[in-house]
Amino acid sequence: MESLKLLWMSTGLANFELGQVIMMLVGCGLLYLAIARNFEPLLLVPMGFGAILTNIPVAGFSEAGGLLHFIYYAGIDTGIFPLLIFMGVGAMTDFGALIANPKTLLLGAAAQFGIFATLFGAIALNFVGLDFSMKDASAIAIIGGADGPTAIFLASKLAPDLLGAIAVAAYSYMALVPIIQPPIMRALTTEDERKIEMAQLRHVTKVEKIIFPLGVLMMTIFFLPAATPLVGMFCLGNLMRECGVVDRLSSTAQNELINIVTIFLGLGVGSKLSADQFLNAKTLGILALGAVAFSIGTAAGVLMAKLMNKVAKEKVNPLIGAAGVSAVPMAARVANKVGLEANPHNFLLMHAMGPNVAGVLGSAVAAGILLALVG
Amino acid sequence: MENLQQLFIEAGTLMLTGMVFVFTFLGLLIVFINVVLVKLAKKYPDAIVESRASSKRNNNKQDGKSVSPAVVAAISSAVKQYRQQHSAQK
Numbered sequence: 001m002e003s004l005k006l007l008w009m010s011t012g013l014a015n016f017e018l019g020q021v022i023m024m025l026v027g028c029g030l031l032y033l034a035i036a037r038n039f040e041p042l043l044l045v046p047m048g049f050g051a052i053l054t055n056i057p058v059a060g061f062s063e064a065g066g067l068l069h070f071i072y073y074a075g076i077d078t079g080i081f082p083l084l085i086f087m088g089v090g091a092m093t094d095f096g097a098l099i100a101n102p103k104t105l106l107l108g109a110a111a112q113f114g115i116f117a118t119l120f121g122a123i124a125l126n127f128v129g130l131d132f133s134m135k136d137a138s139a140i141a142i143i144g145g146a147d148g149p150t151a152i153f154l155a156s157k158l159a160p161d162l163l164g165a166i167a168v169a170a171y172s173y174m175a176l177v178p179i180i181q182p183p184i185m186r187a188l189t190t191e192d193e194r195k196i197e198m199a200q201l202r203h204v205t206k207v208e209k210i211i212f213p214l215g216v217l218m219m220t221i222f223f224l225p226a227a228t229p230l231v232g233m234f235c236l237g238n239l240m241r242e243c244g245v246v247d248r249l250s251s252t253a254q255n256e257l258i259n260i261v262t263i264f265l266g267l268g269v270g271s272k273l274s275a276d277q278f279l280n281a282k283t284l285g286i287l288a289l290g291a292v293a294f295s296i297g298t299a300a301g302v303l304m305a306k307l308m309n310k311v312a313k314e315k316v317n318p319l320i321g322a323a324g325v326s327a328v329p330m331a332a333r334v335a336n337k338v339g340l341e342a343n344p345h346n347f348l349l350m351h352a353m354g355p356n357v358a359g360v361l362g363s364a365v366a367a368g369i370l371l372a373l374v375g
Numbered sequence: 376m377e378n379l380q381q382l383f384i385e386a387g388t389l390m391l392t393g394m395v396f397v398f399t400f401l402g403l404l405i406v407f408i409n410v411v412l413v414k415l416a417k418k419y420p421d422a423i424v425e426s427r428a429s430s431k432r433n434n435n436k437q438d439g440k441s442v443s444p445a446v447v448a449a450i451s452s453a454v455k456q457y458r459q460q461h462s463a464q465k
Contacts, residue, residue, distance in 0.1 A: 102408040105401040112397045116390035123382045134385055207419040208412040215407050223400060340460075347460065358401065365400050369393045 015057035019275025026273060027051030030168070039175035042259075043148065043266045047167070050270015061271065068271035071264050076156050076163070081265040082149035083233045086364075088258030089149065090237025091250045093328070093360065095212050097353040100201035103308065104320065104351075108358025110304030111324030112366045114144030114297025118289050125285045132282070135159050138370040140286050143170045144293025145363025146177070146327035150230060152269065154367045157375055164272030165283040169290035177330045180291065181298050181322050182338050188302045189318045193309075194342035196317040198351045209242040216361065220368070226375070227368020234364065297325040301355065316351075323352040326359035 008014050030048030034041040054062045061068040075081035098104060122137035132140070139159035142151045143166060151170040155163040173180065186194075213235035220231040240250040272278075305321030319339050323331040332352035339348040 099408055099412060102405040105405050106398070109394075109397045109401040113394060116393045119386040119389060120383070123379070123386050126379055126382070134382060134389075137382075137386065138389075203421070205416045205419065205421045207415050207421075211412060211415060212408070215411065216404065219400065219403060219407065223403075224396070336460075349460075361404075362397055362401060365397050366393060369396055370389075373389060373392070 010058060012057050017057070017275070019279055020055040020057060023055040023273055023275045023278060024052050026278070027055070027270070033172075033175070040148075040171045042262055043171050043269075044175075046263050046266025047171070047270040047273075050267040051273035052270075053267075054271040054274055062274060068267060072268040072271050075261075075264050076152065076268040077160065079153050079156055079229065081261050081268065082153040082156070083229055084261045085149040085258055085265060086153075086230055087233040087237035088253045088261070089328070089360070090213070090234035090239075091241045091254040091258075093234075093238055093241075093357050094353070095209060095238065095357055096204040097201060097350050098357050099204045099208050099212055101351065101354050103312070104316070104354030105358045105361075106308065107301050107304050107316075107321045107324040107355035108326075108360075108362040109324075110321065111297040111301035111326075111355070111359050112145065112362045113300035114293045114295070114325060115141045115363065115366050115370075117296045117300075118144050118293035121289050121292050122285075125289070130282055130285050132285070133159075134374050136162060138374045139163075139166055140289050141293060142166075142363070142367055142370065143173065143286075143290040144297045144325070145359075145366060146170070146174055146294060146297065146325040146331070147360060147363045148174060149265075150363050150367045152265070153230060154370060157371060160272075161277055162282065162286060164269060164274075164278050165286045166290075167269040168273070169287050172287075173290050173294045174327045174330065177294075177325075177327050178334050178337075180294050181331065181334050184295055184298045185302055185319055185322050185335070185338050188299060189306070191342060193306070193318050194339060195346065196309075196315050197343070197346050198317055198320075198348070199314065201350060206242070206244070210239065213238040213242070220365075224365060224368045224372065226372035227365055230364040230367060231361070234360070294325065298322045301325060301359075317346070317348055320348055320352040320355055323356040324359045324362070326356065326363050328356050328360060329353065331359070332356040 027048045030044045030051060033039040034044035034048060050068060054068050060066045062072070063069060118141040119137050122132045122140045126132055135158040139155040139162055142154045145151065148167070148170050152163065152167050155166040159166070217228070217232060217235040220228050237253050240246050240253060301321035301324035302318050303321070304324070305316050305318035309315050309318065317339060319335045323335045325331055332349055335352035336347065336349040339346050
């Protein structure tokens with residue numbers, strides 16, 4: 001009888017707490033979004049599964065000595081996983097469109113307003129009883145950069161307790177870019193503006209593409225060393241892609257390595273989706289702020305493009321400003337799609353890739369600034 | 376309340392310095408592209424341009440029977456892109 005009781009006490013059924021059940025359902029929800037709705041499946045599948053694993057009673061996945069505990073501390077607490085992902089993203093990024101039309105960098109810069117404006121929002125939530133410090137607010141605000149690895153990197157440094165909610169918010173909104181952005185883009189532009197056709201981009205030479213990442217790194221070293229972990233890994237990946245002599249490394253960085261790291265990153269983030277860290281009012285606040293950050297970033301990019309049209313002779317289609325919120329290449333595709341609705345012969349995809357990759361650099365720089373000033 | 380006010384002032388300062396810095400940094404990058412990269416591009420043009428010229432010569436020699444691989448690649452990528460766009464619209 002005693003051993004039967006002992007056996008019962010070691011079952012999941014006897015040890016379940018309500019919070020764990022709810023978080024497992026959240027994990028299942030993430031799996032549903034990934035599998036049935038195709039929302040960022042590469043990350044949400046391991047993240048959702050990680051959320052289920054970490055909430056299993058008795059098994060102790062996230063306690064000292066557990067698998068997810070090791071994965072989290074080895075890869076996310078140290079910042080290694082997001083940085084490796086950033087290297088892979090660098091290896092996948094073609095800066096050609098940006099180099100051909102450098103003024104699109106201004107659009108990428110303007111879209112970062114979403115990050116800094118959200119800082120206010122996070123602090124303002126203290127009025128309704130939430131307790132966000134400046135570090136918390138900075139980590140939440142970076143969701144506006146629409147860049148998963150950057151958000152995870154910054155959150156792991158500034159507010160590890162909020163990491164789960166921030167990562168879920170960042171990736172959810174990145175998946176929702178095609179739903180969030182178009183209404184804002186249409187509201188802020190006229191039909192004529194959406195029809196603007198842009199001049200064909202010039203050819204960018206190989207030498208330019210090789211020197212560009214080195215130049216970016218050099219500038220980051222001079223002006224913002226705090227951003228060099230992110231920018232440095234990004235530039236390394238990009239240099240491997242463009243130099244043409246290490247195709248094997250470039251291929252590994254953008255395929256096998258990034259895939260392996262994504263599995264562990266997802267599991268590690270999932271391990272932070274425990275009931276005590278996720279089921280609170282702060283998570284709701286973070287989800288709300290994430291949407292605000294995205295929307296403000298999109299609006300700022302579009303308005304900057306309109307401002308540039310007032311000043312410069314060569315017109316830009318303001319829709320590409322919305323692509324300034326990184327989320328590569330989804331945001332560029334959205335700009336292209338909304339442009340095609342207004343003018344079926346106007347392919348904006350390549351033009352939108354300029355502000356899109358500028359947004360990646362912009363959010364890395366913004367993360368560096370937050371790290372330097374708040375961290 | 377006073378503490379909150381201080382946090383707001385801090386957030387405002389951070390926003391201002393942050394945006395100024397992001398614009399300055401990316402603005403400097405524009406200068407870098409326009410000054411350094413454009414000059415480099417003129418000094419060291421891509422080998423492809425030369426090979427195109429040479430392939431033209433080759434084509435002439437062969438009475439235009441063969442099409443250069445660069446042209447084939449350009450056309451096939453354009454077709455692929457068009458098809459992708461087309462299917463995405465559907």
